[in-house]
Amino acid sequence: MKPKILLCSDLDRTLLPNGHQPESPQARPRLRRLAQRPEITLVYVSGRHKALIQSAIEEYDLPLPDYAIGDVGTTIYEIGDKQWHVWEDWSEEIGKDWQGMSQADLAKLFADIKILRLQEPEKQNQFKLSYYASPDLDRETLIPELEQRLKAQGIQASFIWSVDETAQVGLLDVLPKCANKLHAIHFLMEQKHFDKRHTVFAGDSGNDLEVLTSGLQAILVRNAQEEVRQEALRRLPSEYRQQLYFARGSFMGLNGYYSAGMLEGLVHFFPETRAWMEEGGEEMAGEEAATQPCAIYRSRKKNDSYLYVETKDDFSGVPEKLLEMLGKLEFVMKLELRPEVSLAQANTQEVMRMLKEKGYFLQLPSKEYRQS
Structure with missing residues (x-):
């Protein structure tokens, strides 16, 4: 096995x-x-x-x-x-650090700190005290102060900081130490x-x-x-x-x-x-073989050269040296490739295969055509 x-x-x-x-x-x-x-x-x-x-x-x-x-x-x-x-054994394991106190009890200890805003009730629980703050919060000064207040009560806690990039807001969680x-x-x-x-x-x-x-x-x-x-x-x-x-x-x-x-x-x-x-x-491979989405770009530096990628503006799978060779790229179109669709200077099935395997395909002028 x-x-x-x-x-x-x-x-x-x-x-x-x-x-x-x-x-x-x-x-x-x-x-x-x-x-x-x-x-x-x-x-x-x-x-x-x-x-x-x-x-x-x-x-x-x-x-x-x-x-x-x-x-x-x-x-x-x-x-x-x-x-x-719910695993109750885990709740018992972590509850020891807070000496029987709850999230609401701890929040009272920090009520005077105005730069912290309590998150919504549904984002709190018995062992999770969560705040919003500015993304550039001075954590090196604030967190030791919070920790000192808790230690004075015999409470062992950890502090988790992160930033929500989409909302541009800081997130601070106070948890039992373990x-x-x-x-x-x-x-x-x-x-x-x-x-x-x-x-x-x-x-x-x-x-x-x-x-x-x-x-x-x-x-x-x-x-x-x-x-x-x-x-x-x-x-x-x-x-x-x-x-x-x-x-x-x-x-x-x-x-x-x-x-x-x-x-x-x-x-x-x-x-x-x-x-x-x-x-x-x-089954998925069969579905993918039927159509292959791609975005096509024209090289302004190298005449009659085209770069195919799976997703518009995503060149993450293209080698840097190749991008340097092609120079500035001009978007041409988005296309759903199918085996029965003919391309002027490339084999459609080969293009689809290369997009799946490597994430890109390079189409060069016919006289210097080669596989990417």
Whole structure:
């Protein structure tokens, strides 16, 4: 029997394509097929509460996970027969840090700090106190002050900071010291008998850094901000350098953003999963073979040369040297390629194949035509 893989992933801007970078159209269908494999135990790890996790699954047509770690690690749900069951053992585990006090009790200790605004009631829970703040909040000064107030009450807490890029607002979560994504994943590993060799986590933002640099096998998707990349490298102990994979794109014609980056990293750590993605995809492959969306660009530097990419304005899979050779690109049109459609200077099926495999196709003048 093949050993199971505990596949843990953040949601927003990791699996969910809700950032400004384009999504590879084939990524989520491949994820759905992968999740059907009996070897995969799928876990969503999110700052969202239960209802928001459920709405994301429905809105983005994500596979139903086996477990969900929600509210930035303060809740764990086991999911079976579409029923979500709270793990009370986890609540008991983390409750010790707050000495019997609740989120509402802690909020009173910070009521005089006007630069913090309480988030909506549905975004709070017994062990999660959440605030909005300015994205450029002076965290180095404020957080030690908050921590000192709590310690005076015998309370052990951790502080999770992140920035919602879309809303341009800072998010501060106050949690029991041991209630975090990393500890929740370790708790799940222990309870369900997964070791580090068969566990992997994917994330994109600052509130994922603790897990990304913990020594667990981890993936930073390509759409992560550069400052997150740099901070991950700064924090990462030298002995764990091989444990963190930075998605680059060009894998199976995918661009490395969102779930495409997670799939790319999964194959890096577990090469056998590539065959699983391909084996289960006969139906999807047949559908994809029928049509192939693409965007066509004309090179202003190199006459009669055209670049085909899968998604308009997404050149992530195109080698930099090739882009330099072509110079400024002028958008020509979007097109749905089909095998029966004829192209003037290229074989349509070859173009479709190259777009799927590499994410781009280069059409040169007929006298110097060659495969890209």
